[in-house]
Amino acid sequence: MKGIHFTRKQLCIPYALFLICFVIAPLFVIIYYAFTNGEGRFTVANLTGFFSSPNTIGTLAYSFGIAIVTTGVCLFAAYPIAYILARSNMKKKHAVVMMFVLPMWINFTLRITALKEILTLLEGNLAYHPFLNSVIGMTYDFLPFMILPIYTTLMNLDNSLLEAANDLGAGSIQTFFKVTLPLSVPGIVSGIVMVFLPSMTNYVVLDMLYNSTYIMGSLIGSYFSAYDWHNGSMIALILLLIILVFTLLTNRFEDETSNGRGGALL
């Protein structure tokens, strides 16, 4: 009996179909809607509308604000945790790392509902601190994505480099700032990418926390739920471009830090 042989090209067909159906085609649909009006004619009104409306620009700025603060909080909370775990001689440290990742195994809705109850208990009415609650909610959600890449880079850090720094006259603080920190930059960059981008758009967290504030994601959501495909698509497209620029920037940064064994564990 003759066996069936596929060439590499043939094996690629299902994936190519998938990409065309779910990535490329939707992209064209978004571009089409973004540059047309209700009658299907070409227009740039959606684009100019975005930049002239104080509402959309304000939301963009606010989203950036939340994303920057969330990323900052995540970074400062995650680095010490990752550092302590990676450098300790603890036998079961993988178990401890798992403890930080464990919340991700619990259903997202359940997690945020629990957080909502706790915050309500502490604050009374959630509406009083919308910005703070947004940051708390997102930090809670995204912290593992910051810890894991940093932990992985620190784990891969060659101990003899630290000994070499120590041997050449650096104390432990100098060793940290001159060797450990620069060499963990790839992990930090991966962490930032993984936290910053979702926290600009993930409005579900805010919605569930009865949050009245708007971020980019909520804006798109509100247009779409009002069947305004055109404005919604334009915002989605702009967001896509922002993400593209951001990714290009971080990629360049990772290249420059050489030795880019970025610890993307996820």
Add this chain to the structure above:
Amino acid sequence: MEKNNTNSKNIIELKSITKVYDDSFTAVNEFNLEVKRGEFVTFLGPSGCGKTTTLRMIAGFEIPTSGEILLNGTDISKLPPNKRPINTVFQRYALFPHLNIFDNIAFGLKLKKLSKAEIVKKVKKVLEMVDLEGFEDRKVQTLSGGQQQRIAIARALVNEPEILLLDEPLGALDLKMRKEMQLELKGMHDRLGITFIYVTHDQEEALTMSDKIVVMSEGKIQQIGTPEDIYNEPKNAFVADFIGESNIFNGIMTGKLRVRFCGAEFECLDDIENGTKIDAVVRPEDVIITTPEKGAVKGKVISVIFKGVHYEITVVSGKNEIVIQSTKSAKVGDEVGLLIEPDGIHIMVSETAQNNIETGIDKSYKLDILEGALNCDLTAIIPNSKYNENDILVDNNGDEIDISKLKVIVSVFPEDIEMSDDENAGVVCGNIINLIYKGDHYSYVVRTDEEEDFIVDDEYLWNMNDRVSLIIPEEKITYTLKK
């Protein structure tokens, strides 16, 4: 500044340094060494012998469990590495991948807050010394292994340390590069006058480069001496076996300057008491092949291997196998005679003819060894003792003897122990941690799970780390009370 009454010529002294790790593994045991200023000292031994641990204690990465490290007479054993005027060249170079060559070399100088101009000058000078002028702006990753090695040496030397430590620095290089670097390092040492402490498992490297070699095994110093001493006058069978190839034979002194081994009598230069059991070491190049009539030992050639400069010829004589290096070839199957000149024979008094293991006694009058499997009649070895009606060991006056303080020495000859690969065959199981070929048999050291070492002679070849069961015939064991 002179403290204590140490010799001012000694830059560093290690005094009974011992390192025990948490899991009660003794890596270094009672290490004593004096190093003179400007000396090239090599720690040589197989992997796991404690040589790197000792180096790391001098560097400051490990703190000795006990003992002193005196640098110019001052104890530095608890000082952190950054406070010691000592620099290290690491095994895998440990260059900083995020810094270029200039910043790598300038790392230590910048921490010392030297002026920019001075740093630039020093880096340039040290790069010239390692033949890599103009490499300042290169990235670490673009350098070959040999070049990275030179940068690692430059990075350490630029700080002008009192002692330079080198941890198997040439291990990752290919043979030709290694030979070149050996000579270069030796040249650098001669020019700079800095004390070098070098760690290697390569005996040839140690012999080529060192002023003084410290041969180590199992955390203990086996011999300290010049390369010539170590090669020509090995102190024990381990050193003889580890340094160069050698034939080691069990033998016995038969008269003044006369020794018998391999079934023949030889003249020798070592004056040892008649009748002493000895190990005779004969280097392969010291055995002369002649006709059967002229030879002291007659044998048959069983293999001939061409090795470039010489032939390696193996001859069997009776139960003994003798390895010979000769520029003349021989044919397999030839009957030959062998001669050994007196200065080609080095004699070592057998250090370990017998296994003597000290053990306590437990409450049920069993020995605290081999899980109480041995039946030792305590009344026979404890004078004037007997068991009373309650089965308690008492002395002449009927008073109970305090056995908790007594120690019994269990003795058995290596040739009386048999090895088996059936774990249930013998009284105890262990792993082979050392083996030396002694002409007609192998001498093994078997370490049991309770960390007791047994020396076992066996004519069959086992492998390192083989798990074996030791069969010790009851009647061959002698017991004595430790006084």
